[in-house]
Amino acid sequence: MIVPWLLPAALLIVWQIGAEVGWITMRTLPPPLSILTAAISLCRTGELERQVLISCQRAALGFLVGGGLGFGLGLLTGLSRPVELVLDTSLQMLRNVPHLAIIPMVILWFGIGESAKLFLIALGVFFPIYLNTFHGVRMVETSLIEMGRIYRLGPWAMFRRVILPGAMPSILIGVRYGLGITWLTLIVAETISSSSGIGYMTMNAREFLETNIVLLGILIYALLGKLADMATRWLEHRLLAWHHNFQTEAEA
Amino acid sequence: MQNDLGLFAFRPPEGGPLERKSGGGPIAPHPGNGTHLTLRGVSKGFGDRIVLKPLDLTIEAGNFVGIVGRSGGGKSTMLRLVSGLTAPDTGTVLHNGAKLSGIAPRTTMMFQDARLLPWQRVLSNVGITRGSGWEEKSREALRAVGLEDRAKDWPAVLSCGQRQRVALARALVAHPHLLLLDEPLGALDALTRGEMQRLIERLWQEGGFTTILVTHDVAEAVALADRVIVLRDGLIALDRAIDLPRPRKRTDPEVTSLETEILDQILT
Numbered sequence: 001m002i003v004p005w006l007l008p009a010a011l012l013i014v015w016q017i018g019a020e021v022g023w024i025t026m027r028t029l030p031p032p033l034s035i036l037t038a039a040i041s042l043c044r045t046g047e048l049e050r051q052v053l054i055s056c057q058r059a060a061l062g063f064l065v066g067g068g069l070g071f072g073l074g075l076l077t078g079l080s081r082p083v084e085l086v087l088d089t090s091l092q093m094l095r096n097v098p099h100l101a102i103i104p105m106v107i108l109w110f111g112i113g114e115s116a117k118l119f120l121i122a123l124g125v126f127f128p129i130y131l132n133t134f135h136g137v138r139m140v141e142t143s144l145i146e147m148g149r150i151y152r153l154g155p156w157a158m159f160r161r162v163i164l165p166g167a168m169p170s171i172l173i174g175v176r177y178g179l180g181i182t183w184l185t186l187i188v189a190e191t192i193s194s195s196s197g198i199g200y201m202t203m204n205a206r207e208f209l210e211t212n213i214v215l216l217g218i219l220i221y222a223l224l225g226k227l228a229d230m231a232t233r234w235l236e237h238r239l240l241a242w243h244h245n246f247q248t249e250a251e252a
Numbered sequence: 253m254q255n256d257l258g259l260f261a262f263r264p265p266e267g268g269p270l271e272r273k274s275g276g277g278p279i280a281p282h283p284g285n286g287t288h289l290t291l292r293g294v295s296k297g298f299g300d301r302i303v304l305k306p307l308d309l310t311i312e313a314g315n316f317v318g319i320v321g322r323s324g325g326g327k328s329t330m331l332r333l334v335s336g337l338t339a340p341d342t343g344t345v346l347h348n349g350a351k352l353s354g355i356a357p358r359t360t361m362m363f364q365d366a367r368l369l370p371w372q373r374v375l376s377n378v379g380i381t382r383g384s385g386w387e388e389k390s391r392e393a394l395r396a397v398g399l400e401d402r403a404k405d406w407p408a409v410l411s412c413g414q415r416q417r418v419a420l421a422r423a424l425v426a427h428p429h430l431l432l433l434d435e436p437l438g439a440l441d442a443l444t445r446g447e448m449q450r451l452i453e454r455l456w457q458e459g460g461f462t463t464i465l466v467t468h469d470v471a472e473a474v475a476l477a478d479r480v481i482v483l484r485d486g487l488i489a490l491d492r493a494i495d496l497p498r499p500r501k502r503t504d505p506e507v508t509s510l511e512t513e514i515l516d517q518i519l520t
């Protein structure tokens with residue numbers, strides 16, 4: 001379908017012409033073509049690739065650490081009442097603190113280096129994944145667990161075949177939220193202080209009034225966010241094939 | 253939110269759930285593949301409500317026992333006690349003379365809902381316990397219930413009656429010695445019900461396992477069971493042997509007079 005793309009394309013053309021005629025100054029909004037040339041020249045030097053890779057690594061590491069901890073603890077509290085009693089209330093209390101609000105403390109603890117960014121991302125990702133894993137495990141139907149007991153499934157088979165798949169829809173919702181938070185936190189953290197990464201590239205360009213590079217950075221953030229979202233959709237499609245099938249069959 | 257999964261409390265399947273009764277008396281002979289079941293002074297209550305008063309019951313190996321009674325009369329509770337899903341407040345349940353603790357050995361159960369795992373295909377649901385050669389065995393069990401061609405489907409696309417047949421295949425694939433049926437046909441239409449009844453009867457005759465069928469439908473109990481037990485106010489109100497030839501006809505006067513007798517017992 002071409003129709004939905006007509007308006008954005010027209011806007012781009014108007015924007016480009018507007019910039020060339022002088023309605024829009026380079027300083028407020030650089031023309032699309034200049035963004036493209038900036039992208040090409042930064043690609044040539046390898047600069048763009050390097051910065052994007054650094055940002056992606058940061059995001060991935062923070063997500064894995066925070067998400068892994070959230071998943072693990074969510075399973076533990078979900079599966080065991082004693083662990084829930086010990087941990088859940090404290091975690092629920094911490095959850096109410098917006099993770100970006102503690103940036104001043106994080107800077108005091110970690111300085112402004114790499115670990116501060118990783119900590120912030122991991123902290124932000126932890127809660128949605130923890131909560132959704134916990135709820136997912138608790139929402140698994142008792143009747144299915146009872147069935148598993150009748151068939152004498154061992155702890156691992158019960159977990160692998162009954163509990164984990166039952167909790168999976170909820171866990172994946174957590175992953176989706178977690179990815180959104182990862183990008184948001186990454187942007188904030190890199191913008192506040194950085195000596196590398198996309199955020200560093202844009203802040204650096206701002207000082208030299210290279211607005212086209214600033215805009216390029218924003219576009220890349222958007223693109224990466226979109227890619228991450230597509231990855232989760234793919235994951236959902238794979239892991240929840242039964243769910244999917246059920247829905248399409250029901251609609252048909 | 254309410255279910256306590258208690259995952260860490262699960263017994264490993266190998267761990268012997270049976271304790272031989274020390275100095276136990278003679279164990280009744282049990283031909284072939286059926287569990288000989290004994291309940292001794294078994295009672296159960298929830299909070300202040302007494303659901304089952306201490307009751308004694310012996311079921312011979314290979315028997316088909318029907319349990320009927322009013323809703324809330326404790327029929328499901330009794331099956332759960334026999335299966336080991338619930339522990340009795342007093343008394344003991346014995347499988348082949350051995351005291352039960354934990355989930356009963358060689359026992360499978362069917363419920364009113366099929367309880368298939370929605371995320372596993374039909375074949376994997378039947379072979380839920382896996383084990384060696386499970387695929388071939390599961391296929392065979394599916395063939396026995398006439399659903400061999402649905403092995404690759406998701407449970408969600410099956411009809412209610414087909415799902416129950418898959419659940420039946422799953423219950424039989426491991427060659428149980430005791431089959432517990434908790435109103436498995438309650439949600440089916442009359443026609444499918446009749447077919448399932450004949451199927452269960454045939455598979456029971458071939459398998460030789462002990463069967464306990466809980467049902468609301470007195471006619472169903474009379475059609476299938478060697479023995480019908482009426483549970484009323486937590487006690488056995490009637491325990492009636494039925495030795496009519498099979499297959500039984502609904503219109504047979506002996507069958508209808510038995511139905512009336514049992515219904516009277518339920519309703520008094």
Ligand SMILES: Nc1ncnc2c1ncn2[C@@H]1O[C@H](COP(=O)(O)OP(=O)(O)OP(=O)(O)O)[C@@H](O)[C@H]1O
Nearest residue numbers: 298301303321322323324325326327328329330468
């Ligand atoms: N886990 C439980 N906690 C509290 N009360 C329970 C529990 N299980 C059963 N009961 C109560 O025990 C009584 C008997 O229940 P049960 O399910 O055994 O009846 P039933 O004969 O199977 O009834 P139905 O024919 O409607 O299935 C009911 O009053 C029920 O509320």
Ligand SMILES: [Mg+2]
Nearest residue numbers: 327328329434
């Ligand atoms: Mg019941």
